Amino acid sequence: MNKRFSTLLAAALVAGGLSANVMATDIATTDLKDGQFIHLSTATGGTTYLAMDAKGDFSTVDASNWSGKINSLLGALWQIKLIPHTTQAGTTYTYSFTNRLSGQMLSVNLQSNVVGGGRAAISAPTAVAANEIAANEKGGNTEWAYEAGKGFYAVKGDSIFTIGTNVSTGCLTFAAAKLTTAPSNTTMYLGEVSDAAVTLKASDFNALVKANAGRLFFTDENVSSTEKNVLTANKWEAVDAKMTSGKYASGGTDVLFLTNGKEYKNRMDADMADATTTQKEYLLVDYNFYDPSKEFNVLVADTIATEPTTSDADAKFDDRTVIAKHHPATAAFTVTYYIPNDSMVIAPAYVPTSIPVATTLEAMHTALPTDGEVAAVKTVVDYLKAGVTLFSVQGKASDFPKGTKFAEVKKFTEEGATGSAKTGQDLIDAVKTAIKGITYSETAATKKKQEAYVAAVNKYLTALNGLEITTVSDVSSAALVSTSAIKDGANYVDGLNVLTVAAVSPAKQVVIRKLSNTKVLTIGEITSATETNGNLIATIKTSDKDATIGGDATIAEGLYYIIDAEKEESAGVANKYYGLYFDESPVNPANYVAKAQAFNPFAQYVVAKAAGVDKGNYTITNRGDKNEGWQGVTNVVDKDNNIFVIEGDTVQLVAAEDVDADNAYIGFKYITANDAKNNKFTITSAADVLEGQSIVMTEDSTLKVAAPEDEVLYTLVPSDEKEYGVEDALKKVTYTIMDADSAFIIYDATRGYVFSNGKHATKNGTPVQFTMIAVDTDSTFVLYDGTNNKKLVVSTQYKTISGEDLDARNDMFIVKPQAAPASYKSLPKHVRIQAINGDYAAVNAKNQAIAVREGDLKADAYDNLDFIFWLDTAHYDNAAPYTYYITKGVKATEEVAASRLYMWNSVDSVAAKDANKELPYIYGTGANRVMFRTASIMAQDTLLVPTLDAAAKIDTVSVAAGKSADGLKHDVKAGVKNFQFSFEFASKDSENEYNIVCQNNNGKNYVHNINGVLAMGPKEDAVVVNVLNVSAEDEEATGNEAITTDGVKVIASEGQVEITGAAGKKVVISNILGQPVANTVLTSDNATIAAPAGVVVVAVEGEAAVKAIVK
Known part of the structure; x- marks a missing residue:
């Protein structure tokens, strides 16, 4: 801390007073205690406080009794930490403030971003005014000086930074200036919290216990190890209810029921029929049990007769209490929260009232079964019941004083009326005698009923054992009685009578009671006497940590x-x-x-x-x-x-050290736009029982999985990338699925997911954008429709595909590009074609295709450049073999103009004879030769081919015979496939080994090497070749793409071609289809010729033709 800050601190002591009401009276800094809770009020003695939510966003809240608003209260509570500093004026303090709700320390970056100090306004993602801060700032200053009237401030360098509050926006205010003393700031004060109890609603209680998952704690105490503390052993959730006189009532008093979440099958539903719902366990006071010394009631978790509600009790409420172990009201509590020490008091709201023993005995007699009763027994039982009633009737104090035993007193007649002939025991014995004299029915069913009746009578007799007067009657009240088993004043449940309750008075609360040699959980009355005696421990906390609300975890980010x-x-x-x-x-x-x-x-x-x-x-x-x-x-x-x-x-x-953190496309199927455009895909089930089965369209356009004979291929059309996740650092793409006919998957509200009736168009439906989410592995995907919030699921029985909600099981699919093509795939380029025996494909002087090696004899011996060919695309369809025109450039000479030679299967000319009546296109015993023939491209499937007869002309050769589509309507010949070749894999096990295959499919369309001559034949014994790339130096030297002859240079520019060093030479410029666009003799060494934009072929007399790109 710098010296000037210390000097400022010495003046930061302000007096204040304390208050226990809602208003936050200012606190004198001299009265602050480390760890206490305060408010940060917006005015002196104010009732509006700075608050923070769980995420760290600022707001302001107004004071209230806080019931139902506990999160607002917790957000407005700040725990203060005193940080001492020794100065010349003595010990002074700075302060840090930790928010009770978020657990974050008040933190602000001491940084300005405008000239003169302050903060600029922010427009997005949320608008924040200038010089205001909407959320706690990570890594900021957390130590603040304080003076009343000057608020909170901090010194950094030569600047003083101050913070306050804006009540209107709920934001912190921020200011920074080069000052020597703290400026006035009257929008932030230290306020005293109220010591008034806050009555909690269920939402309040649940918010308080959330941090520790519903657990509660007693401060530094617990029951003895031999006892169970049901309060701290469970996780509690509060449920709101309203009660009047122990019954649920919509207009009643608010109470809370605390459940631990355990559930059981209900014994009966609200109509007393078979169970249809469940019952939860609730915390309750077990008034049915006292310890032997009757010093405490046990707290337990148990079910109650009816579940809590804020509505009126159902009509069967009383009836359900008859069969219950506990009255619902014994689980009703009021819970209050005390702000200063962050504790709560849990107080029982009702205590059950004891059922008079005489009432229980009366009910037992009434409950005797009538079906199966024996008349002789019933008569004497009724006499006995009359005597029992007489024993406790009002106004009989002289006949039955306190302590009188029913069995001994001789005050009855034989019929149980007032008299002196019989004792109570005589009446009991009369019943026993009658039972002994029963002659049971010989009918089994009847006898069983009689035996049940007798059993009930015997139970009644047992209940009368020890019957005596505990409180004598008077003229207006009946006597109170007890028996050996049923005690007066402690008979809360008998299974025969409706349970009743009364308000707890005097008030009690859940405590740990210290007995002579143990500590137990019970309820007790807190008074000054009991507090002095120290035998009750009542402070219940929501955390077992010390006073600080900050955690103790240290985790690497x-x-x-x-x-x-x-x-x-x-x-x-x-x-x-x-x-x-x-x-x-x-x-x-x-x-x-x-x-x-x-x-x-x-x-x-x-x-x-x-x-x-x-x-x-x-x-x-x-x-x-x-x-x-x-x-x-x-x-x-x-x-x-x-x-x-x-x-x-x-x-x-x-x-997560194994995660590729730089992969923004993690978790979803990602296909680059180029791959999506140039590939088709299979979508097959990943299930073991459906392995390899593809999504297919049924006759009614719905979807299913099946195993068709041919591979089913789809086009996947990607959407634009969408950012998501933490800091929007991840990206995902959705895909439209289209079949070979361009029908795409749509969602129909009636039929579900179906293929559209027609190609992509609004009238045919909206294409579903499927997100492909990786599940189980990085290569198996669930197809998820985010628009309709459904995923594709396969029926295990019918293999049909439906859209199911997200809570349904997952069915995964494997999405792959079409299997590696069975042929060589390349963009146009120069290559060498070498047989695996080392021979290279080449062209001899007769334009025949041959297989030779470098140095083999010709006029000048074959060299490296003779083996270079240009692969030009013929077909580039993913669903078919990739086919090419295999061509070679020919330089112009005095006799021959510059041209290109196209590899050609001469099958359609096998019968042609030369001047010597020989067959130049046949080699050996009938194999037609592979030739090279002058041609030029008119269109992808159409060549312009000069004829070989004496009357030279140009044929248009295409896929099929017919008429041209241009205005001339000239003849078109079939046979272009004889110029188209593919390189098909010779073996699945070898890379870059191919057969050369002509696309005419006549059964003898494989190239063979027969003694150095390339000729056509069947697949068997076809030549196996490697397709070799060409070095940049060789490519340049071929003359196919550039002119390297001394003095001649071709430069393509915008709308023209510049040619230097070729004065006097003929120049022909053709477009990519072979159509001439210029034909002239240059008169200058620096000539410029107009040319259309695109690729053109420039042929200079005496030089090889070159390609150029005109802009």
């Missing part, structure tokens, strides 16, 4: 997989997802995967520290879905294994 490390779903209930990896893929309804997936961004998380902290508070954001993850206070569970608690979830972090 980076990319991780996250494992669910929560062993129990609730107390005693195992978490079935324990040990699995979290996955937020939109097509994974379980949201878990069994192992780390380096290809799946939805199973990867980016971990970063929150603003203003160096540990203990992190954001864990799903890489693929930035709306999923965790944030806030983070605490260590197991440091060695990277296990932490955040937002109440226990998670284990595993560094």
